[in-house]
Amino acid sequence: MLHDGQEPRSPPASTGRLSRRRFLQIGAVAAAGSTAAAALAACGESQIVAVEKIVTQTEIKEIPVEKVVTQTVVKEVPVERVVEKIVTVEKLIPPTQQSVTVYSGRSESLVAPVLAQFGEISGVDVRIKYAGTPALAATLLEEGSNSPADLFYAQDPGGLGAVEPLFAPLPQDILERSPAWGRHADGLWTGVTGRARTVVYNNRKFTEADLPDDMFGFHDPAWRGRIGWAPTNGSFQAMVTGMRAVWGEDRASEWLQGIKANQPIEFPKNTPQVAAAAAGEIDVGFVNHYYLHRFMSEQGESFNARNYHVRGGGPGALIMVSGAGVLASAANPEPAQALIRFLLSDVGQSYFVSNTFEYPMAPGVKTHPGVTPLDSINRPDIAPSQLTDLKGTQALLRQLEILP
Amino acid sequence: MASIPSVERLSGSFTARRSPPVGLTLLALAVTALLLLPVIYLGIRSFDSGTEAWQLLMRPRIAAVIGRSLLLVVSVTVVATALAVPIAWLLTRTDLPGRRVWTVVMVLPLVIPSFVYALVAGTALGPRGLLQQGLEAVFGVPELPSIYGFPGALLALALLTYPYVLLPTMAALRRLDPALEEVSRCLGRGALRTFATVTLPALRPAIAAGALLAALYTLSDFGAVSLLRYETFTAAIFVQYQSAFDRAAAAALSLVLVAAAIAIVALEARSRGRSRYHALGPGPRREFRPIPLKRWRWPAVAGLGLVAFATTGGPAAVLVYWLLRGLAAGEALLELAQPLANSVWVSLVAAAILLVVAIPIGVLLVRYPSPIARLVERGSYVGFALPGITVAIAFIFFGINLARPIYQTLVLLLAAYVVLFLPTTLGAVRAGLLQVDPRTEEAARTLGKSPRQVLWRVTIPAVRGSLAAGAAMAFLLVMKELPAALLLGPIGFRTLATVTWAAADEAFFAQAASSSLLLILVASLPLALILARRGPIGILRAAA
Numbered sequence: 027m028l029h030d031g032q033e034p035r036s037p038p039a040s041t042g043r044l045s046r047r048r049f050l051q052i053g054a055v056a057a058a059g060s061t062a063a064a065a066l067a068a069c070g071e072s073q074i075v076a077v078e079k080i081v082t083q084t085e086i087k088e089i090p091v092e093k094v095v096t097q098t099v100v101k102e103v104p105v106e107r108v109v110e111k112i113v114t115v116e117k118l119i120p121p122t123q124q125s126v127t128v129y130s131g132r133s134e135s136l137v138a139p140v141l142a143q144f145g146e147i148s149g150v151d152v153r154i155k156y157a158g159t160p161a162l163a164a165t166l167l168e169e170g171s172n173s174p175a176d177l178f179y180a181q182d183p184g185g186l187g188a189v190e191p192l193f194a195p196l197p198q199d200i201l202e203r204s205p206a207w208g209r210h211a212d213g214l215w216t217g218v219t220g221r222a223r224t225v226v227y228n229n230r231k232f233t234e235a236d237l238p239d240d241m242f243g244f245h246d247p248a249w250r251g252r253i254g255w256a257p258t259n260g261s262f263q264a265m266v267t268g269m270r271a272v273w274g275e276d277r278a279s280e281w282l283q284g285i286k287a288n289q290p291i292e293f294p295k296n297t298p299q300v301a302a303a304a305a306g307e308i309d310v311g312f313v314n315h316y317y318l319h320r321f322m323s324e325q326g327e328s329f330n331a332r333n334y335h336v337r338g339g340g341p342g343a344l345i346m347v348s349g350a351g352v353l354a355s356a357a358n359p360e361p362a363q364a365l366i367r368f369l370l371s372d373v374g375q376s377y378f379v380s381n382t383f384e385y386p387m388a389p390g391v392k393t394h395p396g397v398t399p400l401d402s403i404n405r406p407d408i409a410p411s412q413l414t415d416l417k418g419t420q421a422l423l424r425q426l427e428i429l430p
Numbered sequence: 431m432a433s434i435p436s437v438e439r440l441s442g443s444f445t446a447r448r449s450p451p452v453g454l455t456l457l458a459l460a461v462t463a464l465l466l467l468p469v470i471y472l473g474i475r476s477f478d479s480g481t482e483a484w485q486l487l488m489r490p491r492i493a494a495v496i497g498r499s500l501l502l503v504v505s506v507t508v509v510a511t512a513l514a515v516p517i518a519w520l521l522t523r524t525d526l527p528g529r530r531v532w533t534v535v536m537v538l539p540l541v542i543p544s545f546v547y548a549l550v551a552g553t554a555l556g557p558r559g560l561l562q563q564g565l566e567a568v569f570g571v572p573e574l575p576s577i578y579g580f581p582g583a584l585l586a587l588a589l590l591t592y593p594y595v596l597l598p599t600m601a602a603l604r605r606l607d608p609a610l611e612e613v614s615r616c617l618g619r620g621a622l623r624t625f626a627t628v629t630l631p632a633l634r635p636a637i638a639a640g641a642l643l644a645a646l647y648t649l650s651d652f653g654a655v656s657l658l659r660y661e662t663f664t665a666a667i668f669v670q671y672q673s674a675f676d677r678a679a680a681a682a683l684s685l686v687l688v689a690a691a692i693a694i695v696a697l698e699a700r701s702r703g704r705s706r707y708h709a710l711g712p713g714p715r716r717e718f719r720p721i722p723l724k725r726w727r728w729p730a731v732a733g734l735g736l737v738a739f740a741t742t743g744g745p746a747a748v749l750v751y752w753l754l755r756g757l758a759a760g761e762a763l764l765e766l767a768q769p770l771a772n773s774v775w776v777s778l779v780a781a782a783i784l785l786v787v788a789i790p791i792g793v794l795l796v797r798y799p800s801p802i803a804r805l806v807e808r809g810s811y812v813g814f815a816l817p818g819i820t821v822a823i824a825f826i827f828f829g830i831n832l833a834r835p836i837y838q839t840l841v842l843l844l845a846a847y848v849v850l851f852l853p854t855t856l857g858a859v860r861a862g863l864l865q866v867d868p869r870t871e872e873a874a875r876t877l878g879k880s881p882r883q884v885l886w887r888v889t890i891p892a893v894r895g896s897l898a899a900g901a902a903m904a905f906l907l908v909m910k911e912l913p914a915a916l917l918l919g920p921i922g923f924r925t926l927a928t929v930t931w932a933a934a935d936e937a938f939f940a941q942a943a944s945s946s947l948l949l950i951l952v953a954s955l956p957l958a959l960i961l962a963r964r965g966p967i968g969i970l971r972a973a974a
Contacts, residue, residue, distance in 0.1 A: 127921060134924075134932040135764075135941060155838075156932060157916040160672045161819055165917055167677065168826045174838060174921070258669050291578075294656035297937045298552065305558040320937045324759045417676070420669070424486075430495045430666040 125151035126361040129166065129175045131159030131185055132348060140377040144368045150361045159185035159260065166192055166353070176356035177365060179218070179348075182260045184267075186215045186349050187414025194354040197363060203370035204387035208347045211411050217347030218369045219378045220385030222315040222403060223265045224333040225342070226303045237310070240338030241269075244310070245284035253290040254299040254311030257428045260416075261296065261314050261346065267419045268341035271412040275422070282426055304331035312342075319383035319396060339404030345385065346413065450798035451881065458794055458806045461787060465809040465849055468816055469688060471824035475681035486679050487686065492666060496686070499649060499663040502583055503694070506648040509588035511641050513737065514595035515633075519625070520730055522603040525720040527727070532734055533600070534958045539741040540593045540906035541953035543927055545653030546946045547586055549934060550745040551577065552657060560748065583660035587648050589741045594647065594854070595640030597899040598861045602636035603629075604895050605865045608718050621721070634701075635864050639857035642698040646691055646815040646853075653912075663687060664817050671819060684820045691815030695808050742950065749943040756940020763944050764929060770948060773909055773925040776840065778956070780847040781905040784855040787848060788900060792859035793885065797868065810856055813849035818913035821850055825918055843918045850914060851907050855900035862896025863889070902957055909953055926952070 130137060134156045145152040155162070159181040166173055166189045173192075180186045186193075193214040201213045208217030227237060238244060244253060256262050269278035291308055293299045299311035300318055315333050322329045336342040350369065352362040368374050375386040379394050386393065393399050423429040486492070520526050521533050539547075554560045557573045565571040577585070610632065614624040652664045667687070670680035723730055757763075791810075795803045813821055825846045829837040836842045866889060874884045890897070912927050919925075926949040933941035 133936045134929070135936050135938045153921040155916075155921050156928070157913075161823075161913065161917060164671055164677055164823055165826050168823060169830045172830045172834070258665070258672060260672060263672070292659055292661075294659070295935075297935070298549075298657065300937070301553070302556075305556065307556060307558050317937055324756050324761055324937075324939060326759060416672075420672075420676075424489075424491075427491055429669050430491050430661060 124361045126176050126358050127174050128154045128177045129162045130154050130156050131162045131180045136382050144365050163188040171355040173355055176358045176362040177352050179350040181348055182264055183410050183413040184260050184264055184416040190214055192353050193351040200366055208387050215349050215351030217349040217387050219348050220345050223344040224315040224335050225310050226300050226313045226331050227310045227334055228303050228306050228330055229332045230330045234334050237334050240336055241342035250288045252309035254293055254308040255290045256293045256295050259295050263419050264346050264413050265344050267413050267415055268344045268408050272341050272406050304329050316383040335403045341406055343403050343405045345405050450794055454790055454794050457790055458802055462806050462809050467828055468821045468824040471827050472681040472685050475678050478678045495663050495666050503645050503648045505584050506587045507641050507645045510592040510644040511595050513592040518596050518599035522600050523721050524723050534954055535738045537593045539590050541910050543910045544651050548654040548657035550748045551586055554748050578659040582658035583655050586654045591644035591647050594643040598636040598640045598858050601896040601899045602633050636861040638698050638701055639861050645694050649815050650817050652817055688812055695811045749947050752939040752943040761940040764941050769924045769926050769929045777905045777908040780908040781901045784904040785901050788855040788859045792863050795860050796863040810852040814853045822914045822917040838920050846914045846918050847908055851904050854903040858896045858900030862893030866892045
């Protein structure tokens with residue numbers, strides 16, 4: 027059995043070292059970057075740069091030929107953010123050989139490190155099957171109670187909603203880690219991270235001020251042929267579900283028809299839309315917020331797209347979750363719960379903040395400094411249970427001839 | 431009673447009447463059962479949904495989508511065949527410099543996952559892609575015409591599927607009796623007319639088998655058409671899976687795809703007709719004398735170079751660019767040793783299994799034509815025409831309910847690969863066998879050899895080029911296969927294809943580039959071995 031916090035917690039050395047090393051690496055890279063920049067400036071123009079100070083000391087010792095030269099480089103590194111080092115790590119499970127089987131609809135490239143870290147500190151053998159969220163949901167439905175899976179980790183609320191009947195309720199202490207808007211009303215699943223629906227735009231052509239206040243502003247014929255969307259994408263459909271919930275069926279339909287009339291360019295998913303916005307092939311696209319940060323981490327500030335969270339609010343500024351639930355048929359429910367507990371711990375949440383640029387669910391964990399803070403997004407008040415009716419949304423999209 | 435039938439036998443029509451060995455029939459039935467699993471599953475699932483799924487089908491949008499799919503299938507097949515046949519001729523019959531290297535390069539597109547190719551094509555040739563950026567810098571071109579939609583999908587799929595036609599055609603060209611063409615030339619026909627009137631008809635079964643594969647691959651593809659934004663029927667199926675409730679609707683739509691596949695297969699069978707093409711008599715086998723290309727030599731090389739650039743060279747350059755850009759930005763690369771090992775050995779084992787299954791069934795098809803044989807053959811195309819995810823989910827259904835011990839093991843995955851890729855190997859084997867004169871085998875029998883000995887010592891050596899082609903195709907297809915590896919593989923099973931997909935899907939371009947470059951590189955090594963030695967038997971002989 028797992029302990030639930032009554033025993034004294036001791037930070038295992040391995041994790042502490044890991045996160046510290048990571049922290050140091052980040053620091054080193056930042057320092058190297060600004061030194062190089064300063065050196066460049068000093069070479070190019072004959073101006074005095076007061077960044078570097080070289081102190082040369084000469085000491086005469088008993089052997090007069092030897093010269094000891096000490097160089098001290100004093101420089102200020104602009105600090106962009108203060109990373110709070112987390113030292114409390116829960117030792118979750120006694121290191122007997124336990125295993126947990128995870129079906130992860132979230133990509134290996136995003137979540138493998140944090141799942142591996144759980145295995146490392148808990149001693150649990152974490153076995154993971156990665157595939158798309160819809161494919162894994164279909165797999166779970168086929169497998170039913172025979173499923174070898176203990177835990178389903180899904181990309182979007184629609185995926186979780188699809189397999190809801192297969193979940194067992196989560197313990198209260200897990201549910202308390204995420205806000206009410208980010209978990210199932212009866213505690214069948216919980217959000218692990220938050221992602222914002224946003225409008226990605228080409229920032230060489232536009233500033234935020236040029237963009238309409240709300241989603242209906244994109245009905246303006248000025249946007250004809252310049253909008254990107256991905257009607258087959260799960261997150262897009264969740265947004266439409268949100269529109270149906272907040273605006274009602276008619277107004278949601280009106281918005282979709284207006285956009286359709288503007289001849290949007292149809293994409294299969296989010297990533298190519300963000301790329302197309304940056305290339306100027308489209309002006310704006312309806313996407314999730316974190317893809318932009320992924321692109322910028324490979325291509326830098328010169329990547330010509332930015333996110334705009336519609337200032338008028340509404341379902342266009344929806345915050346959704348990726349989430350996880352433990353299956354009722356799980357052979358290893360306890361390590362599965364422990365895994366979710368870890369994902370929602372300060373350590374787990376910090377991983378997502380700094381690596382996937384998503385919003386933390388747990389209180390007290392800070393959002394990535396490059397990402398628009400949740401407080402400054404005018405988001406609608408929607409319960410997650412209102413976002414799971416994918417079937418109704420698909421029927422609407424099909425009725426409007428938006429989906430095949 | 432004894433002498434008259436034997437005369438008829440020598441006329442070559444006896445084969446139709448002999449009944450096949452029982453073992454062969456049993457094997458064929460077992461394989462048919464395996465091949466039909468997906469269809470049985472689709473039947474069960476779509477039955478669940480009642481009328482709702484069928485109402486879904488009765489919408490104008492669906493009719494439009496079917497029309498677009500068929501348009502793409504026909505266009506891709508025509509372009510792929512038009513590309514493949516001349517290339518096959520250049521590679522087998524002429525004194526083209528570096529033919530062995532070219533052969534490997536020309537077959538490589540088979541290993542490029544269509545989603546990678548489409549991603550690269552969009553990046554490079556998009557309205558404001560890399561090419562446009564270059565042109566803008568030099569000539570000030572603000573935007574290129576869009577490649578998205580039909581032109582892009584046609585380009586990508588034709589370039590990715592022409593090797594399906596190329597491989598069997600090359601094998602057939604190598605097996606053709608040189609005497610046929612020589613006689614035609616002696617009788618005064620020119621090289622071109624000889625090719626058109628003598629060579630081409632003899633190649634027809636091989637070309638048709640390859641064209642069929644290209645057509646069905648196009649029907650089943652999702653990666654390229656979705657990224658290049660051409661909405662086909664598979665897109666409609668995927669939308670159903672997206673809301674996992676609608677497995678029933680997805681199944682109903684998949685059954686329509688099965689019907690389309692059966693229609694295309696029947697069309698090919700009709701085009702094949704009753705004609706038989708095989709060498710006339712067991713005369714001494716000679717090599718063809720290479721036709722000198724003379725002044726066409728370098729234009730031919732340039733043409734092949736262009737195809738190679740469009741299929742592998744250009745994409746590889748874009749991938750290298752992504753890799754370097756990512757590395758410059760400090761991206762971490764993945765550890766690829768384990769996915770690499772998994773990819774290579776699963777592909778090798780799958781290719782071997784496919785060959786072992788395809789040879790006896792090929793013999794059954796060609797030597798003992800019967801309704802059962804036809805059923806196996808037609809059935810084998812169904813799995814190939816279905817999207818991988820549909821076949822994978824069918825195997826989940828049967829695995830979890832009927833075969834728990836092998837569920838999520840490599841056994842089930844390999845069984846799924848037989849269903850997904852059998853026609854590639856079988857088509858090549860059949861095309862090869864059609865060119866072997868049954869009287870050669872008959873002669874071996876009269877000399878006291880058992881049927882098994884005849885198979886090993888006469889038939890298989892005679893078709894080893896075709897076997898190599900079939901095995902090579904299976905190897906490459908398994909190497910890039912995605913949905914079955916993801917859903918049916920053992921927990922934690924990673925291949926180069928799954929790793930590439932995971933990275934590309936989340937815009938980790940540098941990582942996706944490193945694994946797909948490795949995929950292309952690694953695929954070309956065994957390909958070089960198989961093709962250069964003219965078959966696995968050649969390799970065994972060289973080793974002995």
